[in-house]
Amino acid sequence: MGAYGINIVGLSNKEHHFDYEIGEAFFRKYGSDLLSEGAFHADVMLFKHETFLEAEFKIKGVAKLVCDRTLEPFDFPVLNTHKIVFKYGDADEEITDEIVIIHRDTATLELGQYIYEFIGLAIPLKKLHPRFKDEEEAEDDDIEGKIVYSSGSPDDDSDDDNDEDIDPRWNILKKLK
Template sequence: MKKDSQYDLNIARLADKTHHFAFELDRAFFEQFDQQLIPDGKVHADVTLTKTERLLTLDFDLQGTVRQICDRSLDEYDQEVEAHEQLLVRFGDRVEELDDNVLQITPDTQTLPIAQHLFDYIGLALPMKKLHPRFQNEPDENPEADAKLIFTTRQEGDEDDDNNDDIDPRWNALRNLN
Protein backbone atom coordinates (compact mmCIF):
# COMPACT_ATOMS: atom_id res chain seq x y z
CA MET A 1 0.00 0.00 0.00
CA LYS A 2 1.19 3.47 -0.83
CA LYS A 3 1.36 5.99 1.98
CA ASP A 4 -1.43 8.57 1.63
CA SER A 5 -1.75 11.16 4.38
CA GLN A 6 -5.27 12.03 3.22
CA TYR A 7 -6.50 9.08 5.31
CA ASP A 8 -4.37 9.83 8.38
CA LEU A 9 -6.07 11.36 11.40
CA ASN A 10 -3.94 13.87 13.28
CA ILE A 11 -4.84 12.74 16.79
CA ALA A 12 -2.20 14.84 18.58
CA ARG A 13 -4.08 18.08 17.83
CA LEU A 14 -7.52 16.77 18.74
CA ALA A 15 -9.19 17.74 22.00
CA ASP A 16 -10.76 15.15 24.29
CA LYS A 17 -14.24 15.11 22.73
CA THR A 18 -16.10 13.68 19.73
CA HIS A 19 -14.89 14.52 16.22
CA HIS A 20 -16.46 13.72 12.84
CA PHE A 21 -14.63 12.98 9.59
CA ALA A 22 -15.99 12.20 6.12
CA PHE A 23 -14.16 10.47 3.28
CA GLU A 24 -15.13 9.75 -0.31
CA LEU A 25 -13.47 6.51 -1.39
CA ASP A 26 -13.12 6.10 -5.16
CA ARG A 27 -10.88 4.42 -7.74
CA ALA A 28 -7.81 6.34 -6.51
CA PHE A 29 -8.35 4.98 -2.99
CA PHE A 30 -8.66 1.34 -4.12
CA GLU A 31 -5.64 1.60 -6.43
CA GLN A 32 -3.43 2.35 -3.40
CA PHE A 33 -3.69 -1.29 -2.38
CA ASP A 34 -1.91 -4.06 -4.24
CA GLN A 35 -5.01 -6.23 -4.67
CA GLN A 36 -7.64 -7.40 -7.13
CA LEU A 37 -10.58 -7.79 -4.73
CA ILE A 38 -11.99 -4.31 -5.30
CA PRO A 39 -10.85 -2.60 -8.51
CA ASP A 40 -13.15 0.43 -8.22
CA GLY A 41 -15.96 1.86 -6.18
CA LYS A 42 -17.74 4.86 -4.75
CA VAL A 43 -18.08 4.56 -0.99
CA HIS A 44 -18.89 7.30 1.49
CA ALA A 45 -17.23 6.81 4.87
CA ASP A 46 -18.31 8.65 8.01
CA VAL A 47 -15.83 8.25 10.86
CA THR A 48 -16.74 9.37 14.36
CA LEU A 49 -13.76 9.59 16.69
CA THR A 50 -14.32 9.92 20.41
CA LYS A 51 -11.11 10.83 22.18
CA THR A 52 -10.56 10.43 25.90
CA GLU A 53 -7.39 10.55 27.95
CA ARG A 54 -6.68 6.82 27.58
CA LEU A 55 -8.76 5.62 24.65
CA LEU A 56 -9.82 6.47 21.10
CA THR A 57 -13.08 5.01 19.83
CA LEU A 58 -13.59 5.14 16.08
CA ASP A 59 -17.00 4.32 14.66
CA PHE A 60 -17.01 3.66 10.91
CA ASP A 61 -20.19 3.95 8.83
CA LEU A 62 -19.59 2.96 5.21
CA GLN A 63 -22.15 3.07 2.40
CA GLY A 64 -21.80 2.85 -1.35
CA THR A 65 -21.05 0.52 -4.21
CA VAL A 66 -17.92 -1.30 -5.33
CA ARG A 67 -17.12 -2.89 -8.67
CA GLN A 68 -17.12 -6.69 -8.56
CA ILE A 69 -16.79 -9.57 -11.00
CA CYS A 70 -19.56 -12.17 -10.97
CA ASP A 71 -18.38 -15.65 -9.96
CA ARG A 72 -20.80 -17.27 -12.41
CA SER A 73 -20.67 -15.13 -15.58
CA LEU A 74 -17.46 -13.08 -15.04
CA ASP A 75 -19.48 -9.93 -15.83
CA GLU A 76 -18.71 -6.77 -13.90
CA TYR A 77 -21.43 -5.31 -11.72
CA ASP A 78 -21.83 -2.83 -8.87
CA GLN A 79 -22.22 -4.46 -5.45
CA GLU A 80 -23.83 -2.40 -2.72
CA VAL A 81 -21.89 -2.34 0.54
CA GLU A 82 -22.89 -1.15 3.96
CA ALA A 83 -20.77 -1.59 7.05
CA HIS A 84 -20.83 -0.34 10.62
CA GLU A 85 -17.63 -1.14 12.50
CA GLN A 86 -15.87 0.05 15.62
CA LEU A 87 -12.13 0.32 16.25
CA LEU A 88 -10.73 0.84 19.74
CA VAL A 89 -7.30 2.40 20.07
CA ARG A 90 -5.67 2.44 23.48
CA PHE A 91 -2.41 3.95 24.59
CA GLY A 92 0.42 1.71 25.74
CA ASP A 93 4.19 1.24 25.73
CA ARG A 94 4.45 -0.10 22.13
CA VAL A 95 2.53 -0.19 18.86
CA GLU A 96 0.71 -3.46 18.24
CA GLU A 97 -2.58 -4.94 17.12
CA LEU A 98 -4.17 -6.60 20.14
CA ASP A 99 -7.29 -7.89 18.42
CA ASP A 100 -9.12 -7.46 15.11
CA ASN A 101 -10.71 -4.25 16.35
CA VAL A 102 -8.30 -3.23 19.12
CA LEU A 103 -5.03 -1.40 18.52
CA GLN A 104 -2.42 -0.15 20.93
CA ILE A 105 -0.32 2.92 20.13
CA THR A 106 2.22 4.93 22.09
CA PRO A 107 1.10 8.20 23.73
CA ASP A 108 3.47 10.21 21.52
CA THR A 109 1.84 8.98 18.27
CA GLN A 110 0.94 12.00 16.14
CA THR A 111 -1.22 10.46 13.40
CA LEU A 112 -3.43 7.42 13.08
CA PRO A 113 -3.61 5.94 9.55
CA ILE A 114 -7.06 4.53 8.83
CA ALA A 115 -6.87 3.73 5.09
CA GLN A 116 -6.17 0.03 5.68
CA HIS A 117 -9.05 -0.19 8.16
CA LEU A 118 -11.44 1.45 5.67
CA PHE A 119 -10.39 -1.01 2.97
CA ASP A 120 -10.65 -4.02 5.30
CA TYR A 121 -14.13 -3.07 6.50
CA ILE A 122 -15.34 -2.70 2.91
CA GLY A 123 -13.84 -6.09 2.04
CA LEU A 124 -15.56 -7.71 5.01
CA ALA A 125 -18.91 -6.27 3.92
CA LEU A 126 -18.73 -8.07 0.56
CA PRO A 127 -20.65 -11.32 0.19
CA MET A 128 -18.63 -14.53 -0.13
CA LYS A 129 -20.49 -15.50 -3.29
CA LYS A 130 -20.37 -12.67 -5.80
CA LEU A 131 -23.38 -12.92 -8.10
CA HIS A 132 -24.54 -10.43 -10.71
CA PRO A 133 -28.01 -9.08 -9.77
CA ARG A 134 -29.62 -11.02 -12.62
CA PHE A 135 -28.56 -14.30 -10.92
CA GLN A 136 -29.34 -13.37 -7.31
CA ASN A 137 -33.05 -14.31 -7.43
CA GLU A 138 -32.55 -17.66 -9.16
CA PRO A 139 -33.01 -20.78 -7.04
CA ASP A 140 -29.90 -22.76 -6.24
CA GLU A 141 -29.09 -25.61 -8.60
CA ASN A 142 -28.40 -27.81 -5.58
CA PRO A 143 -31.75 -28.47 -3.80
CA GLU A 144 -29.92 -29.89 -0.78
CA ALA A 145 -28.07 -26.62 -0.17
CA ASP A 146 -30.65 -25.54 2.42
CA ALA A 147 -30.88 -28.97 4.09
CA LYS A 148 -29.89 -29.11 7.72
CA LEU A 149 -27.23 -31.50 8.91
CA ILE A 150 -28.23 -33.55 11.92
CA PHE A 151 -25.44 -35.25 13.82
CA THR A 152 -25.93 -38.53 15.56
CA THR A 153 -23.52 -41.12 16.91
CA ARG A 154 -26.01 -43.92 16.49
CA GLN A 155 -25.77 -45.73 13.16
CA GLU A 156 -28.61 -47.31 11.29
CA GLY A 157 -29.37 -50.81 12.57
CA ASP A 158 -28.08 -50.12 16.09
CA GLU A 159 -30.39 -51.33 18.81
CA ASP A 160 -31.32 -49.30 21.85
CA ASP A 161 -28.32 -48.73 24.15
CA ASP A 162 -30.15 -50.28 27.11
CA ASN A 163 -30.25 -53.66 25.37
CA ASN A 164 -26.65 -53.63 24.20
CA ASP A 165 -24.47 -55.94 26.34
CA ASP A 166 -21.21 -54.96 24.61
CA ILE A 167 -20.97 -51.72 26.55
CA ASP A 168 -17.92 -51.15 28.68
CA PRO A 169 -18.98 -51.70 32.34
CA ARG A 170 -17.44 -48.36 33.33
CA TRP A 171 -20.16 -46.58 31.34
CA ASN A 172 -22.84 -48.54 33.19
CA ALA A 173 -21.49 -47.21 36.47
CA LEU A 174 -21.82 -43.66 35.15
CA ARG A 175 -25.47 -44.23 34.21
CA ASN A 176 -26.30 -44.86 37.86
CA LEU A 177 -25.17 -41.37 38.87
CA ASN A 178 -28.59 -39.88 38.06
Protein backbone atom coordinates in the same frame (compact mmCIF):
# COMPACT_ATOMS: atom_id res chain seq x y z
CA MET B 1 0.47 12.52 6.94
CA GLY B 2 -1.53 10.73 4.25
CA ALA B 3 -4.95 11.63 2.94
CA TYR B 4 -6.55 9.29 5.49
CA GLY B 5 -4.44 10.28 8.48
CA ILE B 6 -5.71 12.18 11.51
CA ASN B 7 -3.44 14.29 13.69
CA ILE B 8 -4.61 13.04 17.10
CA VAL B 9 -2.21 15.17 19.14
CA GLY B 10 -4.06 18.37 18.25
CA LEU B 11 -7.53 16.99 18.95
CA SER B 12 -9.44 17.93 22.08
CA ASN B 13 -11.10 15.29 24.27
CA LYS B 14 -14.48 15.22 22.56
CA GLU B 15 -16.27 13.89 19.47
CA HIS B 16 -14.76 14.62 16.02
CA HIS B 17 -16.23 13.93 12.59
CA PHE B 18 -14.28 13.03 9.41
CA ASP B 19 -15.59 12.29 5.90
CA TYR B 20 -13.73 10.48 3.14
CA GLU B 21 -14.66 9.88 -0.50
CA ILE B 22 -13.18 6.63 -1.76
CA GLY B 23 -12.57 5.77 -5.39
CA GLU B 24 -10.02 4.27 -7.77
CA ALA B 25 -7.05 6.23 -6.37
CA PHE B 26 -7.76 4.75 -2.93
CA PHE B 27 -7.67 1.18 -4.28
CA ARG B 28 -4.46 1.86 -6.21
CA LYS B 29 -2.83 2.99 -2.96
CA TYR B 30 -4.13 0.31 -0.58
CA GLY B 31 -4.47 -2.61 -2.95
CA SER B 32 -6.74 -3.95 -5.63
CA ASP B 33 -6.64 -7.63 -4.66
CA LEU B 34 -10.16 -7.70 -3.23
CA LEU B 35 -11.65 -4.83 -5.16
CA SER B 36 -10.34 -2.46 -7.79
CA GLU B 37 -13.39 -0.35 -8.58
CA GLY B 38 -16.13 1.25 -6.57
CA ALA B 39 -17.39 4.49 -5.12
CA PHE B 40 -17.74 4.76 -1.36
CA HIS B 41 -18.27 7.32 1.34
CA ALA B 42 -16.66 6.69 4.74
CA ASP B 43 -18.01 8.62 7.69
CA VAL B 44 -15.69 8.33 10.71
CA MET B 45 -16.72 9.49 14.17
CA LEU B 46 -13.71 9.72 16.47
CA PHE B 47 -14.31 10.05 20.20
CA LYS B 48 -11.10 11.13 21.92
CA HIS B 49 -10.74 10.34 25.62
CA GLU B 50 -7.81 10.77 27.98
CA THR B 51 -6.52 7.18 27.69
CA PHE B 52 -8.08 5.89 24.47
CA LEU B 53 -9.73 6.78 21.17
CA GLU B 54 -12.93 5.21 19.92
CA ALA B 55 -13.56 5.23 16.17
CA GLU B 56 -16.84 4.34 14.49
CA PHE B 57 -16.65 3.74 10.74
CA LYS B 58 -19.81 3.95 8.62
CA ILE B 59 -19.10 2.94 5.05
CA LYS B 60 -21.66 3.22 2.28
CA GLY B 61 -21.23 2.78 -1.44
CA VAL B 62 -21.23 0.54 -4.45
CA ALA B 63 -18.57 -2.00 -5.37
CA LYS B 64 -18.06 -2.87 -9.02
CA LEU B 65 -17.77 -6.67 -9.09
CA VAL B 66 -17.54 -9.32 -11.79
CA CYS B 67 -19.83 -12.35 -11.60
CA ASP B 68 -17.90 -15.58 -10.96
CA ARG B 69 -20.34 -17.52 -13.13
CA THR B 70 -20.91 -15.30 -16.19
CA LEU B 71 -18.05 -12.76 -15.93
CA GLU B 72 -20.60 -9.95 -16.24
CA PRO B 73 -19.93 -6.79 -14.25
CA PHE B 74 -22.51 -5.75 -11.67
CA ASP B 75 -22.93 -3.26 -8.84
CA PHE B 76 -22.89 -4.61 -5.29
CA PRO B 77 -24.24 -2.26 -2.58
CA VAL B 78 -22.17 -1.95 0.59
CA LEU B 79 -23.42 -0.55 3.87
CA ASN B 80 -21.62 -1.46 7.08
CA THR B 81 -20.55 -0.09 10.45
CA HIS B 82 -17.48 -1.05 12.49
CA LYS B 83 -15.96 0.17 15.74
CA ILE B 84 -12.34 0.14 16.86
CA VAL B 85 -10.91 1.23 20.19
CA PHE B 86 -7.35 2.57 20.07
CA LYS B 87 -5.74 2.35 23.51
CA TYR B 88 -2.49 4.04 24.42
CA GLY B 89 0.34 1.69 25.41
CA ASP B 90 4.08 1.04 25.18
CA ALA B 91 4.08 -0.54 21.69
CA ASP B 92 1.86 -0.84 18.63
CA GLU B 93 -0.11 -4.08 18.80
CA GLU B 94 -3.45 -5.42 17.57
CA ILE B 95 -5.15 -7.19 20.48
CA THR B 96 -8.40 -8.13 18.72
CA ASP B 97 -10.28 -6.96 15.63
CA GLU B 98 -11.87 -4.23 17.76
CA ILE B 99 -8.99 -3.26 20.08
CA VAL B 100 -5.66 -1.85 18.91
CA ILE B 101 -2.83 -0.62 21.13
CA ILE B 102 -1.00 2.44 19.80
CA HIS B 103 2.18 3.95 21.23
CA ARG B 104 1.70 6.88 23.60
CA ASP B 105 3.76 9.14 21.35
CA THR B 106 1.72 8.41 18.20
CA ALA B 107 0.91 11.71 16.54
CA THR B 108 -1.06 10.50 13.52
CA LEU B 109 -3.71 7.82 13.27
CA GLU B 110 -3.77 6.35 9.74
CA LEU B 111 -7.32 5.13 8.95
CA GLY B 112 -6.95 4.20 5.26
CA GLN B 113 -5.94 0.57 5.86
CA TYR B 114 -8.87 0.06 8.25
CA ILE B 115 -11.32 1.51 5.72
CA TYR B 116 -9.88 -0.79 3.03
CA GLU B 117 -10.25 -3.85 5.27
CA PHE B 118 -13.84 -2.96 6.21
CA ILE B 119 -14.79 -2.61 2.55
CA GLY B 120 -13.09 -5.94 1.85
CA LEU B 121 -15.10 -7.62 4.62
CA ALA B 122 -18.33 -6.51 2.94
CA ILE B 123 -17.44 -8.16 -0.39
CA PRO B 124 -18.86 -11.70 -0.67
CA LEU B 125 -16.52 -14.61 -1.39
CA LYS B 126 -18.88 -15.94 -4.03
CA LYS B 127 -19.62 -13.08 -6.39
CA LEU B 128 -22.89 -13.80 -8.19
CA HIS B 129 -24.90 -11.42 -10.35
CA PRO B 130 -28.13 -10.36 -8.59
CA ARG B 131 -30.23 -12.27 -11.14
CA PHE B 132 -28.84 -15.52 -9.63
CA LYS B 133 -29.91 -14.57 -6.10
CA ASP B 134 -33.02 -16.80 -6.05
CA GLU B 135 -30.98 -19.71 -7.39
CA GLU B 136 -28.31 -19.23 -4.72
CA GLU B 137 -30.90 -19.13 -1.91
CA ALA B 138 -32.45 -22.37 -3.18
CA GLU B 139 -28.98 -23.93 -3.24
CA ASP B 140 -28.40 -22.85 0.37
CA ASP B 141 -31.76 -24.38 1.41
CA ASP B 142 -30.79 -27.70 -0.20
CA ILE B 143 -27.52 -27.79 1.72
CA GLU B 144 -29.21 -26.97 5.03
CA GLY B 145 -31.78 -29.74 4.44
CA LYS B 146 -29.03 -32.34 4.09
CA ILE B 147 -27.33 -31.61 7.41
CA VAL B 148 -27.96 -34.34 9.98
CA TYR B 149 -27.71 -33.44 13.62
CA SER B 150 -26.88 -35.99 16.30
CA SER B 151 -27.69 -35.46 19.95
CA GLY B 152 -25.70 -38.31 21.40
CA SER B 153 -22.90 -40.71 20.81
CA PRO B 154 -22.77 -44.53 20.77
CA ASP B 155 -21.19 -44.64 24.21
CA ASP B 156 -23.90 -42.44 25.71
CA ASP B 157 -25.31 -43.96 28.92
CA SER B 158 -28.83 -42.64 28.46
CA ASP B 159 -31.59 -45.11 27.64
CA ASP B 160 -33.51 -43.88 24.61
CA ASP B 161 -36.87 -45.05 23.31
CA ASN B 162 -35.30 -45.76 19.94
CA ASP B 163 -33.23 -48.79 20.99
CA GLU B 164 -34.41 -50.66 17.90
CA ASP B 165 -32.52 -48.12 15.73
CA ILE B 166 -29.24 -48.91 17.48
CA ASP B 167 -26.84 -51.28 15.79
CA PRO B 168 -27.01 -54.63 17.70
CA ARG B 169 -23.23 -54.60 18.13
CA TRP B 170 -23.58 -51.67 20.54
CA ASN B 171 -25.94 -53.69 22.72
CA ILE B 172 -23.27 -56.37 23.07
CA LEU B 173 -20.76 -53.72 24.16
CA LYS B 174 -23.23 -52.31 26.72
CA LYS B 175 -23.35 -55.74 28.38
CA LEU B 176 -19.58 -55.56 29.01
CA LYS B 177 -20.08 -52.63 31.39
